[in-house]
Amino acid sequence: MNRIVKGPWKWACWSVPLAAALGLFLSGCVSMYVPNGLPEVAPADYVKPQHPAAVQLLVDWTTEGKSNTKALAETRGEVVSVVNESGLFASTSRDPVPSAALLAITIDDSPITNPNSAFAKGFLTGFTFGLIGTKGFEGYTCTVTYIPSNGADKLTHVTRQPLIFTMGAHAAPDNSIPAPTLKDAVRTMIRRTVGNALKELAVDPAFTR
């Protein structure tokens, strides 16, 4: 049977006006930035194979390692666009292709809570953490896996890109560009992480063999 837990409903009733007041007070005070690091990849930047082939494309989005179908539904189109624009494949399909070639792209979204952790260092090399108390960091890891045919070895390439959220009157973080909306920030993150992972795949000797 499906159950509604009644305790939190009472909490939600008085929290709604509080949250609304906070929303009015704080609206417009949250800013988003995309740190520099991974460059944008233009279609001309990819080393294209002589004879691009069709590939089955699977896309997944995980939040802290667990599948997030809602986020995937909102971002899948952007990921597919980056793959199609790369020119590395003749076509992409959700269904299997005759060669059984498979390209799987997973983006994982995890908060960076400890700037001194090895996880954080993978994202934030070169950044200072003097203002860490007023910033939120979200880390995005893109894993691209290519299997050229049934039973073949997997080729895997991983890229990372953080997004920074600041609150209140703070100067923009160093080496970052502002994003007008969350959607713009996520779109930039997708294009950089997927694009750079595909660029690495394109020059992988096993990909072009």
Next chain:
Amino acid sequence: MRFRMILLVMLSALASGCATTLAPHQPSVNTVTMLRSSGIQKLAVGDFKLAPGAKADIDKSVSARATSASPAEGTFSAYLKAALVSDLKASGLYDAGAALAIQGQLVDAQLDTGMSTGRAIIAAHFQVTRSGQTAFDKTLKDEHTWDSSFVGAIAIPRAINEYQAGYANLLGQLYKDPDFLRACRAPQ
């Protein structure tokens, strides 16, 4: 962390009292590679419906605090069927005219959002027939827990996501079941 909490309290106002439609199931790379290497033959997918005696409301929607979620397919038994078809198609193992066919019944579906620990239970009965003869007949159940939160903006989407994951977990169990694999491979 303080910043994240304030932002999430704001978002709680948006998260209460909503109705949402679940995003469609997406085959994962792990599922597809597992099915591709399983050696099973192509399957047709027959009827999926609510099991006799199961409560009708578990098939229509699920509640996470003040938010309700329902599948685009109309019922969760239809959602389970669509997820199975999606996995089989992505693996090249779906054939509407195959002699091997699978059908199922949704037996149970529960979601407890919790304040510190959430829990979901999904159970379904699966039957595989080969040219009309029963080759596999078993009820499988997925039960799993996760860290929840008193903050609705964290707990609600996480609970709905985990509830959906329960269906994927259940199908994953099916694909690994030795009796299912034996029933779906070519007869020796």
